[in-house]
Amino acid sequence: xxxxxxxxxxxxxxxxxxxxxGDLRSVKGIAEGVENTNYLIETERGRYILTIYEKxxxxxxxxxxxxxxxxxxxxxxxxxxxxxxxxxxxxxxxxGRAAAIVTFLDGVSLRQPSQRHCDLVGEGLARLHLAGLxxxxxxPNALGPDGWQPLYRGFQARADEVRPGLGAFxxxxxxxxxxxxPSRLPEGVIHADLFPDNAFFLGDRLSGIxxxxxxxxxxxxxxxxxxxxxxxxxxxxxxxxxxxAALLAGYQRVRRLDxxxxxxxxALARGAALRFLLTRAHDWxxxxxxxxxxxxxxxxxxxxxxQHREMVDALDxxxxx
Amino acid sequence: xxxxxxxxxxxxxxxxxxxxxGDLRSVKGIAEGVENTNYLIETERGRYILTIYEKxxxxxxxxxxxxxxxxxxxxxxxxxxxxxxxxxxxxxxxxGRAAAIVTFLDGVSLRQPSQRHCDLVGEGLARLHLAGLxxxxxxPNALGPDGWQPLYRGFQARADEVRPGLGAFxxxxxxxxxxxxPSRLPEGVIHADLFPDNAFFLGDRLSGIxxxxxxxxxxxxxxxxxxxxxxxxxxxxxxxxxxxAALLAGYQRVRRLDxxxxxxxxALARGAALRFLLTRAHDWxxxxxxxxxxxxxxxxxxxxxxQHREMVDALDxxxxx
Numbered sequence: 020x021x022x023x024x025x026x027x028x029x030x031x032x033x034x035x036x037x038x039x040x041g042d043l044r045s046v047k048g049i050a051e052g053v054e055n056t057n058y059l060i061e062t063e064r065g066r067y068i069l070t071i072y073e074k075x076x077x078x079x080x081x082x083x084x085x086x087x088x089x090x091x092x093x094x095x096x097x098x099x100x101x102x103x104x105x106x107x108x109x110x111x112x113x114x115g116r117a118a119a120i121v122t123f124l125d126g127v128s129l130r131q132p133s134q135r136h137c138d139l140v141g142e143g144l145a146r147l148h149l150a151g152l153x154x155x156x157x158x159p160n161a162l163g164p165d166g167w168q169p170l171y172r173g174f175q176a177r178a179d180e181v182r183p184g185l186g187a188f189x190x191x192x193x194x195x196x197x198x199x200x201p202s203r204l205p206e207g208v209i210h211a212d213l214f215p216d217n218a219f220f221l222g223d224r225l226s227g228i229x230x231x232x233x234x235x236x237x238x239x240x241x242x243x244x245x246x247x248x249x250x251x252x253x254x255x256x257x258x259x260x261x262x263x264a265a266l267l268a269g270y271q272r273v274r275r276l277d278x279x280x281x282x283x284x285x286a287l288a289r290g291a292a293l294r295f296l297l298t299r300a301h302d303w304x305x306x307x308x309x310x311x312x313x314x315x316x317x318x319x320x321x322x323x324x325x326q327h328r329e330m331v332d333a334l335d336x337x338x339x340x
Numbered sequence: 341x342x343x344x345x346x347x348x349x350x351x352x353x354x355x356x357x358x359x360x361x362g363d364l365r366s367v368k369g370i371a372e373g374v375e376n377t378n379y380l381i382e383t384e385r386g387r388y389i390l391t392i393y394e395k396x397x398x399x400x401x402x403x404x405x406x407x408x409x410x411x412x413x414x415x416x417x418x419x420x421x422x423x424x425x426x427x428x429x430x431x432x433x434x435x436g437r438a439a440a441i442v443t444f445l446d447g448v449s450l451r452q453p454s455q456r457h458c459d460l461v462g463e464g465l466a467r468l469h470l471a472g473l474x475x476x477x478x479x480p481n482a483l484g485p486d487g488w489q490p491l492y493r494g495f496q497a498r499a500d501e502v503r504p505g506l507g508a509f510x511x512x513x514x515x516x517x518x519x520x521x522p523s524r525l526p527e528g529v530i531h532a533d534l535f536p537d538n539a540f541f542l543g544d545r546l547s548g549i550x551x552x553x554x555x556x557x558x559x560x561x562x563x564x565x566x567x568x569x570x571x572x573x574x575x576x577x578x579x580x581x582x583x584x585a586a587l588l589a590g591y592q593r594v595r596r597l598d599x600x601x602x603x604x605x606x607a608l609a610r611g612a613a614l615r616f617l618l619t620r621a622h623d624w625x626x627x628x629x630x631x632x633x634x635x636x637x638x639x640x641x642x643x644x645x646x647q648h649r650e651m652v653d654a655l656d657x658x659x660x661x
Contacts (some may be wrong), residue, residue, distance in 0.1 A: 028450050044446050044542065047380055059368055059380065061446070125365050125382070129349050162436035221365065307628060 024056040024071045024114050031058075031069075034113050038104045038120050040064045050230065052232030054232060059123065066123035068099060076232050078110075078134045083158045084231045085119055086107040086304050087151065087208060094150035096143075099124060126219025135264040138251050139225040140218050142245060144210070147228060149274060151208030158172060160211065160235040160287045162294050164200045167193060170297045174304050178179050181300050181317055188321060189300075200290065201238065201283035209242035210234055214249040240280040244287035247336060248323055256322035264337025271340065276333060283329045284338075288338035292327060296320035312326035345377040345392045345435050352379075352390075355434050359425045359441050361385045375553060380444065387444035389420060392437050397553050399431070399438045404479045405552045406430040406440055408472065408529060415471035417464075418548045420445060445542025445548035449571075458571050458583040459548075460611055461539050462590030465531070465567060469560045470595060472529030477479065481532065481556040483615050485521045488514060491618045495625050504622050510621075511644060513614050520559040521611065522559065522604035530563035531555055535570040561601040565608035566589060568657060569644055577643035585658025592661065597654060606651035613648060617641035 035043055041063035049068075051057040056071040072078060085101040089109070092100040099121035101109040110117050129136060162170070171178075171189055178186035210217075212233035219227035243266075251262040270276075276284075299317040306314040330336060356364055362384035370389075372378040377392040393399065396480050404421045407430070413421040420442035422430040450457060481489070492499075492510055499507035531538075533554035539550035564587075572583040591597075597605075620638040627635040651657060 026453075028448075028452050042543070043448050045540075047368070047450050050369035050371065059370070117457070127349075127364050127367050130346075131349050219366075287437070 023240035024073070024116060026071075026114055030114055034069070034111065035060065035062055035120070037106075037111065038102050039069065040102070040120070049309075053227075060120075065119050067102065068123055069113075069118065069120050071113055071118045071149075073116070077116075079209075080158060081110045081117055081119070083156045084234060085121075086156055087234055088121065088231055089152055090154045091147060091150050096147055097124065097225065098147075098231070099227075099229055124219055124229065126221045126226035128216045128219055130215065130216050132218075132250055132262075134262050134265045136215075136218075136220060138269035139220070139223075139270075140213065140246065140250060141243075141266035143218070143225040143228060144213060144242060145267060145270040145271075145273035146205055147210060148242065154208050158235045160209075160212070160237040160241075162233070162298070163235075163237060163241075164197055164290065167197070167293060167297055168302060170301060174301050177304050178300065180305055185300065185317070185321070189293070189296065192289070192324060194239070196286065196290050196293060199286065201240075201279075201286055202279050204238040204240050204283060205277070206236060207239050208234060209237045209239060209245075211237065211245060213242065213246050229276055234329040238283075238287070239274075240276065240281075240283060241287050241291060242285060243267070243276075244291040245294075247284075247288050247321070248292050252319075252323060256319055258323075258326050258336075260337045264339060267333065267338045268340075271338075273307065274275050276338070281333035281338065284333040284336060285327055286337070288330070289324055292320045292323040328335065345394070345437060347435050351435055353517045355390070355432065355439065355529075356381065356383055356441070358427075358432065359389065361423070361441070372550075381441075388423065388441050388443050389444055390434075390439065392434055392439045394437070397438075401479060402438055404477045405555055406442075407579050408475055408555055409442065409552055411475045412468060412471050417550065418445065418466055418546065419468075420548075420550055422578050424629050435522040445540055445550065447542045447547035449537045449540055449631060451536065453536050453539075453571055453583075455583050456544070457536075457539075459481065459586040459590035460541070460544075460546040461534065461563075461567065462587035462592075463572060463594055463599075464539070464549060465534060465563060466591040466594035468531060468549065469528055469563065474572075475529050479556045481530075481558040482617070483532070483554070484556075484558060484562075485518055487612065488518070488614060488618055489523045491622065493552075495622050498625050499621065502624055506638070506642070510614070511616070513610070513645060517607065517611050517614060520607065522561075522600075522607055525559040525601050525604060526598070527557060527560050528560050529555060530560060530566075532558065532563060532566060532597070534563065534567050537556055559601075559604075559616070560595075561597065561604060562608050562612060563596075564588070564614040565605060566615075568605075568609050569613050569641070572657075573640075573644060577640055579657075581658045585660060588654065588657060588659045589661075592659075598657070602654035602659065605654040605657060606648055609651070609657070610645055610648035613641045613644040617645065 044061040047059045049057050049059045054075040055073050058069040060067050060069050088098050091098050102120040110119050217230040251259050253259050296317050299315050303314045365382040368380045370378050370380045375396040376394050379390040381388050381390050409419050412419050423441040431440050538551040572580050574580050620636050624635045
């Protein structure tokens with residue numbers, strides 16, 4: 020939501036020229052994601068996003084993320100394509116930080132996606148999963164179950180500042196989920212953060228998926244579980260079964276879920292909700308009270324978890340066929 | 341520097357359609373100015389800036405600002421042109437606030453403008469002044485000398501929190517400037533905030549002037565004085581006489597300064613510096629300590645005032661001919 024790193028005119032012009040993109044025609048700092056500094060630039064060659072990676076993205080993981088975008092693009096997935104510089108590198112230094120230029124994607128992200136959009140994103144997610152199967156690099160999921168305990172410990176003492184009882188709620192969830200976490204499900208590269216603000220639509224098609232900076236190797240069905248949490252709850256925090264059914268139907272047009280994945284979906288959805296509850300609670304406790312950007316309410320995910328607890332299998336989410 | 345007002349998909353689509361611009365192709369919240377919420381939008385018809393006016397812009401002054409941009413555009417000044425909606429209005433309500441759509445301008449604003457850019461902006465300012473002479477609406481300068489005392493009173497008790505002695509410094513300036521403030525100089529519409537971030541360049545030409553939300557009626561030479569403060573001091577806060585000479589030469593190619601304006605320039609420059617010192621000190625004292633956006637250092641303008649005090653007339657700023 021903010022532009023953090025400020026650039027000198029020469030630094031910027033040199034960086035753009037070093038990517039063979041010619042003269043700059045315009046530069047706008049944009050509010051795309053909260054993690055990095057992003058500029059929308061236009062040059063003689065077209066429009067691009069210039070990203071300067073701030074503290075949340077580990078520079079050693081950039082080859083995984085940017086290589087993935089290049090791999091997926093080459094397979095026809097509509098995602099940003101990193102522009103290699105004249106030395107053939109996807110990442111270079113700018114203003115003392117790692118930075119990259121990727122292609123700009125047309126499209127609009129939706130705050131209130133419809134059932135139809137849920138169908139399209141489900142289909143797009145499955146295509147992304149198939150296209151990623153032969154991606155050679157590997158990166159474990161730092162925000163998977165092994166990461167939940169350490170993340171919780173970081174704010175455990177203050178958890179009840181968010182709301183009384185949150186600490187006990189999280190501890191009960193950890194105790195329920197960690198011993199029985201699903202395994203041996205089909206794995207691959209997952210996006211792991213495919214929220215509506217990371218999907219662009221143009222008319223009646225999914226025109227782009229962006230922000231691959233949480234991508235990692237994990238169970239593919241866990242990515243579906245994340246999307247169910249991100250796309251299929253209404254403003255009153257109630258599960259929208261029609262949207263869930265649409266998302267799952269869209270997904271299954273491209274890749275069918277097997278029996279183990281169907282059975283595991285409630286646990287995965289509950290774990291995914293816990294993962295976002297943990298990071299939101301952390302951010303809530305670490306955001307200055309007078310910050311311009313209001314942190315998301317962690318209780319959106321408490322409400323989701325309570326509903327996931329009632330689900331028995333994928334049918335309860337609306338899966339058909 | 342921030343996107344404040346969040347929009348629903350329908351609100352945004354309806355607003356854009358209501359301006360006859362067709363379907364949205366992309367929307368990016370951009371960091372343009374600190375006062376308003378700005379979105380860079382692209383539709384079937386082209387690129388535009390959608391501005392939602394936040395608290396610093398008085399809605400009753402919008403007809404002056406937007407009408408001015410339309411007037412200047414019609415005279416060939418490269419500034420944003422407000423797009424009237426299908427009811428013929430330049431301003432409409434969006435998300436409960438006044439909002440407008442203006443055309444997008446290519447070009448890059450420069451953090452380190454050169455002597456050549458100072459020449460171009462001087463010329464552009466003079467063209468703007470001539471083009472504004474027959475603009476029929478009027479708006480007094482709320483941040484002119486009549487506004488300095490009230491502005492100072494708002495933080496007087498805390499002035500020395502910025503740095504010890506600032507209160508006494510400001511009071512001495514007010515006492516020196518207010519009784520002898522220049523008058524009877526040529527007047528017209530002034531931009532009043534033409535800093536480098538409000539000027540776009542494309543190659544070797546001034547491709548746009550933006551952000552007319554401080555524009556008002558005042559002495560034209562006061563606008564030059566603002567630009568000398570904004571464009572012609574180096575990073576060590578020293579006056580750059582070469583840049584000042586270039587700015588004044590550029591201006592005089594289009595409109596020559598008369599004898600009274602030349603004599604008044606040091607007082608006007610000192611008053612302009614005081615105006616920015618006052619607003620910066622106010623912002624400094626009212627910005628949360630942990631805000632992402634660091635406030636500008638008010639002492640940049642103390643240093644300028646000390647130099648303006650030594651100037652006798654426009655020749656000291658580098659004016660030739």
